[in-house]
Amino acid sequence: MKEILSGNEAFARGAYEAGIQVVTGYPGTPSSEIIKTIGELYTKDIYTEWSTNEKVAMDAAAGAAYSGRRSMVTTKQVGMNVLSDSLLYAVYTGAEAGLVVVTADDPGLFSSQNEQDNRWYARLAKIPTLEPQDSQEAKDFVVKGIEISEKFDTPVLIRSVMRVSHSKTIVKLSERSEISKKVDKFPRNIPKYNCTAMYAKKMHAKVEKRILDIQEWLETSNLNKIEWRDTKIGIITSGVVHTYVRDVFPNASILKLGMINPIPKKLIKDFALKVDKLIIIEELDPVLEEQIKALGIAVHGKDIFSPCYELLPDRMKEFATKAGLLKTEKSPENKYGELLKNLPVRSPVFCPGCPHRSSFYVMNKLKVPVAGDIGCYNLGSMPPFNAQHTMGSMGASIGVLHGISLAKISENAVCTIGDSTFFHSGIPPLINMVHNGGRGVVVIMDNSSTAMTGHQDNPGIGWSVTRDRKAKKIEIEPLVRAMGVEKVVTVNAFNVKEVKEGFEECLKFNGVAVLITKGECIFVSRNPKPAFTVNTEKCIACHECFKVGCPAVVMDIVKNEKNGKFKAKIDPTLCNGCSVCSQVCPTGAIEATRPGKESLAE
């Protein structure tokens, strides 16, 4: 049977076909749809959950694999930094059943804070690593990964990128293979599973031997493929970049690596001998290039192709042409360059009806320093709010706020963190801040959702992706109080006045204050209210409503003759009736189309 699947849907299908029984992970673009798909299609055969963070997910998968259950963990590239602490011990121990980790990297930074190349983790952890080029391989490599994992008693890493995870290609489906080894008791095997130094010493030697064994096995496996064409140029590449190479260099010979750690040294040497010029084409870092150079082979790579961003076919062609690898083609003149440069940028914005809008409107007015975190609320760093002044990694906001208070500058600062991010990694820094006597306002923006990555559940929500959909809801306010925070204020995020007063009260507090702004993500509540409308008679074109940065509030063609500015109007096809713009309008010109209907602000 054939189906068009995204790479992530194919990873999920692969988990099903490989007989995997436990899948854990934390949401993160571009990896999130793997667990989403398992939750939708395969929970009869696979237990899956959104864990509180990637490390917890890795530990849980390791524990399940120790107990004889084939397991898989999913993460985005930066989640790997959180997960790696546990991955490194799992590489030492191995497990009773197959264990696969899928990392989805984000070359091009479509939704990440950096462009790290997780193939370095393959080398650091000494873990065998597969890199699929499309959805078919995404599925097949999970099955292959489990096979390798069990054959060599090691976790296996599968490295995806956004263009594999989020592209869709045709996949041939197979049946589920059941696990043959039945384990009913937990193995009491201390020398294998307890990484005390005396045992870990032996484990390290085992890991070194294992990677050599895999390398030898790899030379004759069908994971790496040579496509012979013209031998003037030979290209070594892997993953989705292989498909770009095919379009840009249709005549070149190609060695396409399916396993990228370890690399097949003999095969590479043989290939190098038969081509005139050897080029390594890889996105991001020269991970393959450095290893191949270390074999004493002369290659080109990052001297031609940039280590930044995606190497999409157009860009690959540009670099190759510049280096003389391809003939220069006459490109059509681009007489609209200037026009394209000046087109209005359509950056992501808070959705109409978003509960975060009011807080950023208020923070912009209060002009406070804001340490930010990762989630939709980082959109508050954009105009018109310009009110998230830092953002670095998950949970960092609270630690940075603590640091600001340690600096004893003249300003009192705040930080913003979402509910899911708070559970992920905001709890230890808040405890640290309270324990060590920091000062500042921690704003927990509780929209009852892990929104930015696609509205997954988190511990603050009473449902989950698990089979029975049930989950215990953990309330943030009592949790924060139990951590010793003395000032805790909870406000309705849609009520601008309440939000403003909440900020003022917390900023006055001499210590750690927590402001919880509660309001459901419009995608979770699925409860849009009737659209608002601008009463043109009353509108004085002061443009205060534009300061809430809502895509539904747009400029009218009618002017206020006095100040010569265009009045406001509301696009009824976009407005979700949250009323935030109407609350900030000084003349009451923004009115409900159906007054009396319950309001989100009350």
Add this chain to the structure above:
Amino acid sequence: MKNINFLVAGVGGQGTILASDIMAETGMLIGYDVKKTDVLGLAIRGGSVISHIRWGEKVDAPMSMRGKVDYLLAFEPIEALRQITFLNKESTVVFNEYKIPPVTVSNGLSIYPSDDVIEKTLKDSAKKICSINATNKAVEAGSVKAMNVMMLGALSLFLDINTEIWEKAIKKFVPERFKELNLKVFHVGREIMEKKENFV
């Protein structure tokens, strides 16, 4: 055989990805190899969204190179403009006339180009340009959400594919309770395009 390359451009929330899923499915149903790629994640929060779809005997890269797109389907006028470097003198552009000015326009940080500029630039960049106000027509038909499928109906007129195949693909992707509406608007889009006398 030459690949057929499509590009769908829209604004987050307009159903760009769903439309491109339907196009990929249609390609597979008529026997092509198919690949598509789009940008998800943070980029859907009201930002520009694009999907590349390629049909062919064997498709390698999931995205087209500049100047190689045969059909550009745009759900908003400036989203069409943004993609003109992908077009060539044989390309066809079908776009939705309904404007969604980015917040940078209401904040005074940028200016929305005039209708004349939009029309002239598109005409200059492709062979055929046609447009309908699919947002308004979709609202009339029952839901603004169906705009994307109405635009597919408009595009379908340029492709020699049995409408039953399109319908099969649409039924696979739209929720049960919206099937009837979507099949209806698909034909509305197609009929509006049929009645357009002069393509530019």
